[in-house]
Amino acid sequence: MAVSDLAFPLTTIPLDLSELATSSKQWPIGGTTGLILCKLKTFLQSLSITVSAQSLVWIAVDRFVAVVLPMKVHLISSRFRSFAIASTWIVAMAGNSLFLYFFQLVELKNGDISCTPFYNNPSSYLTFIRVYTALFQITPFVALPILYCVIAVTLRRQDKALQCRAVHQKNQRKRRAIKMSFCIVAAFYICGLPMLLLFLLLEYDIAVPCLFSKVLTLVAYPALFLSSAINPIICMTSVQSYRRGLKDIFNWCCTKWLTTNNNTRTGEQEEITLQGIRRIPWMEENLTLNE
Secondary structure (H helix, E strand, O other): HHHHHHHHHHHHHHHHHHHHHHHHOOOOOOHHHHHHHHHHHHHHHHHHHHHHHHHHHHHHHHHHHHOOHHHHHHHHHHHHHHHHHHHHHHHHHHHHHHHHEEEEEEEOOOEEEEEEEOOOOOHHHHHHHHHHHHHHHHHHHHHHHHHHHHHHHHHHHHHHOOOOOHHHHHHHHHHHHHHHHHHHHHHHHHHHHHHHHHHHHHOOOOOOOOHHHHHHHHHHHHHHHHHHHHHHHHHHHHHHHHHHHHHHHHHHHHHHHHHHHHHHHHHHHHHHHHHHHHHOOHHHHHHHHHH
């Protein structure tokens, strides 16, 4: 999920900044290279969102099994988790592959080139978009609250039934993990729901007041960009091992930078020393007499 969150801003922000700077929808690159970038931009954007949504569903399933079906927790092995991670990318790539086919560079009436969906049969594209929306956007939005509601009810029952201190402490750790997952899911809803509503309004051509549409558009895009940054912040504030890992990476980068600078300075000093050694006194006297 971290990789998918990183892929979204890397593929979206540079081109959006270019559009804002030029106040135009003109695609900046033409030819074969521009066509490839046009297809990859849409594909990677939708891939990032799809992978994030599937990852949240798998996390919810993991929490669900651990809390609601503790006797089946052995089924969630490291091999199963590797399969789940791989499946999110494979399914997302398969589901978003048609974006590579539909998006083309189209010349507008004013002569500008735009990266837009181009199709001979509009109904086929509309069918694909509706199936894609139902499977990869609406289904996670519906499945996540159901799973976490069942988890919350089960935890409440366990608190009343279990009095053993060791079990209670284990339950506390489990609850903290679920709270962090709940925060991530809540952020997913807050950041993703406005864009989903805007997408549904445009897809089904639903008439809404102009002011509502403008406000929704104004909120949807910044919220979608914020979703890529908010998950690491939640993990950093909630998980000690995550903070420790970031600290280790930061320390390693600082140590590497300091070591490189010290080596560079040492090399410069050695070069100066060697230049001083090469200046032999009797050669300097001969040079002076010749002058």
